[in-house]
Amino acid sequence: MTIASPSATGRYAADVAIVGGGLVGGTLACALSGLGVATTVIETGDPAASLDAGFDGRASAISLTSRRLLETAGLWAGMADEATPMRYIRVTEGASPLYLDYDHRDVGDEPFGYMVENRHYRCALYERIERDPNIAFLTRSSAAHVERNAAGVEIRLAGGAGVHAPLVVAAEGRNSGLREDAGIRVSGWSYRQVGIVCTVEHERHHGFVAHERFLPGGPFAILPLKGCRSSIVWTERADRAPAIMALDDEGFTVELARRFGDFLGAVRVVGPRWAYPLSLQFAESATAERLALVGDALHAMHPIAGQGLNMGLRDVAALSDVLSEARALGLDLGAGDVLARYQRWRRFDNTLMLALTDGLNRLFAVDATPVRLARNVGLAAVDALPPLKRFFMRHAMGLVGELPRSMRGA
Numbered sequence: 001m002t003i004a005s006p007s008a009t010g011r012y013a014a015d016v017a018i019v020g021g022g023l024v025g026g027t028l029a030c031a032l033s034g035l036g037v038a039t040t041v042i043e044t045g046d047p048a049a050s051l052d053a054g055f056d057g058r059a060s061a062i063s064l065t066s067r068r069l070l071e072t073a074g075l076w077a078g079m080a081d082e083a084t085p086m087r088y089i090r091v092t093e094g095a096s097p098l099y100l101d102y103d104h105r106d107v108g109d110e111p112f113g114y115m116v117e118n119r120h121y122r123c124a125l126y127e128r129i130e131r132d133p134n135i136a137f138l139t140r141s142s143a144a145h146v147e148r149n150a151a152g153v154e155i156r157l158a159g160g161a162g163v164h165a166p167l168v169v170a171a172e173g174r175n176s177g178l179r180e181d182a183g184i185r186v187s188g189w190s191y192r193q194v195g196i197v198c199t200v201e202h203e204r205h206h207g208f209v210a211h212e213r214f215l216p217g218g219p220f221a222i223l224p225l226k227g228c229r230s231s232i233v234w235t236e237r238a239d240r241a242p243a244i245m246a247l248d249d250e251g252f253t254v255e256l257a258r259r260f261g262d263f264l265g266a267v268r269v270v271g272p273r274w275a276y277p278l279s280l281q282f283a284e285s286a287t288a289e290r291l292a293l294v295g296d297a298l299h300a301m302h303p304i305a306g307q308g309l310n311m312g313l314r315d316v317a318a319l320s321d322v323l324s325e326a327r328a329l330g331l332d333l334g335a336g337d338v339l340a341r342y343q344r345w346r347r348f349d350n351t352l353m354l355a356l357t358d359g360l361n362r363l364f365a366v367d368a369t370p371v372r373l374a375r376n377v378g379l380a381a382v383d384a385l386p387p388l389k390r391f392f393m394r395h396a397m398g399l400v401g402e403l404p405r406s407m408r409g410a
Contacts, residue, residue: 012136014040015333016323017155017165019144019178021137023060023118024295024312025171026125030073031316031406033134035324037333040136040163041129042144042155055119057199057271059231061086061223061306063113065398065407066313072406078124084224085111087208089396094215100383107393111208113310115223115231138163146178148290152334167334169292169319174281176297182288188281188300191361193218194241195303196234197274199225200256203265206230212304213259218361219304220259229270232256233303235278245275278302280358282350286343290334292319299350302357310398311353317404318345349401 016032018025021043029039062070062083070076089102089112104111129135138157145156146168155163170178179186211222218235225231234256236244244255253269260267281300286293295312319342326338383389394400398407 012040012138012161012163014038014136014163014165015167015327016040017042017153017163017168018171019146019155019168020171020173020176020295020297022171022173022295023121023125023309024316025169026129027070027073027075027313028169028171028294028316028319029135030075030125030128030132031069031320032323033132034073035320035327036134037320037323037327038134040138040165042138042140042157042163044140046139055117055199055271058118058197058274059115059199059223059225060118060121060309061113062116062313063307063310063396063398064110065317065403065409066310067114068409069313069317069404069406074128075121075124078127079116079120082120082226083114083116084226085208086113086115086210086224087111089210089212089393091212092214094213100389102389102393102396104393106386107390107397110397112210112393112396113398115210115225117225146181148182148288150289153290165334166332167290167292167323167339169294170297171294173296174300176293178291179283179293179297182291184288184293185284186281187284188279191278191280191302192238193235193278193361194238194275195278196232196236196241196244197276198232198234198256198269199229199271200232200260200267201227201229201270202267204228204263206264215259221303221306222260223306228264230264232260233306234259235303238277241275245273280354282354286315286346286350287339289336290339292339292342294319298346299354301354302361304357304361305353305396307353307357311350314349314398314404314407315346317406318342318349320406321404345402352401 015037016039018029018039018041021041025041029041032039067076087104091100129137140157147154153165153168170176205228206224208224210224213220217237221233223231257267283293283298286298294315298315299311301308322342323333326333331338
């Protein structure tokens with residue numbers, strides 16, 4: 001992609017500087033640009049390398065409300081043809097005959113969400129940024145020096161380039177340097193689990209059903225992709241995962257097929273496998289002086305409900321709302337009272353989702369027979385109670401809570 005050029009002084013001026021040009025940071029730039037807010041995105045490395053890498057086996061769940069945000073930001077059209085709707089969800093535990101089934105038709109015409117390969121999301125994102133004169137995209141090979149004070153934010157990059165803005169947004173991920181420099185404390189804990197991610201092909205079509213299976217090692221999610229393919233998010237105990245990842249292709253496929261089953265015929269792994277330790281992490285504040293955190297820089301959760309990226313996109317939508325209203329009123333975008341509204345808005349929503357994912361993982365991690373029986377009865381009870389079931393379905397679609405304008409739809 002084309003990298004922006006600075007002014008004659010080597011200095012960029014922006015309404016908002018965003019450090020981190022991944023899915024969350026890049027989407028924020030596009031959302032703000034659509035509202036007339038000029039942004040400068042600073043990313044480590046060359047994004048063209050990730051575009052040239054091709055299929056890497058990774059995909060993301062996009063909720064209904066996140067799709068609305070992507071539409072507003074001008075991104076959805078670039079990935080819609082490659083997105084696969086999730087129209088049904090089935091939740092089961094082990095070999096139990098009891099289950100919980102969600103059907104999107106019980107709450108409207110829209111699917112619960114979509115599965116999109118990360119490569120298609122990245123392509124849509126960078127193509128959108130490249131043609132937007134309201135977004136400057138800079139790359140850096142080392143850490144940027146950032147100064148924040150009452151007058152604004154000054155960012156100095158290697159080579160002499162600089163960025164001035166009233167606000168900087170940290171979208172760098174879990175190990176955010178901006179968050180650390182601001183002295184924002186982080187709390188959390190390890191789950192002693194590993195997430196194994198890959199893509200499989202299978203003989204029969206998935207029927208647009210997303211499966212969440214609770215197994216002794218952890219949740220095993222089968223998420224529909226385009227064609228006869230599915231994305232696998234396989235949670236395994238940390239002491240077992242290294243041996244599974246060390247298996248050759250045949251051995252790995254055998255282990256996966258034991259958990260997958262044969263309901264879609266034979267399965268075959270396509271593309272690389274990925275593994276990463278699972279933990280809960282949350283920053284104790286979403287803001288500091290002229291700084292806002294979004295995405296994994298603010299919170300990181302268990303993948304049990306597939307809401308990690310969606311919560312980052314809710315950060316994007318909420319911050320976009322707050323900044324666009326401040327701009328309309330002629331306020332300083334980095335002022336403390338402006339950022340305080342973002343802090344209040346995101347604290348409740350993020351705390352609720354972190355507690356939900358953590359609680360679910362702990363509940364299904366207990367393998368005692370009485371607890372297991374109680375869980376199975378609970379799944380069947382929710383399935384038999386339409387009002388409660390509809391609430392959980394709306395939650396999966398992202399429709400619960402105070403929604404930013406870009407996520408409300410028509």
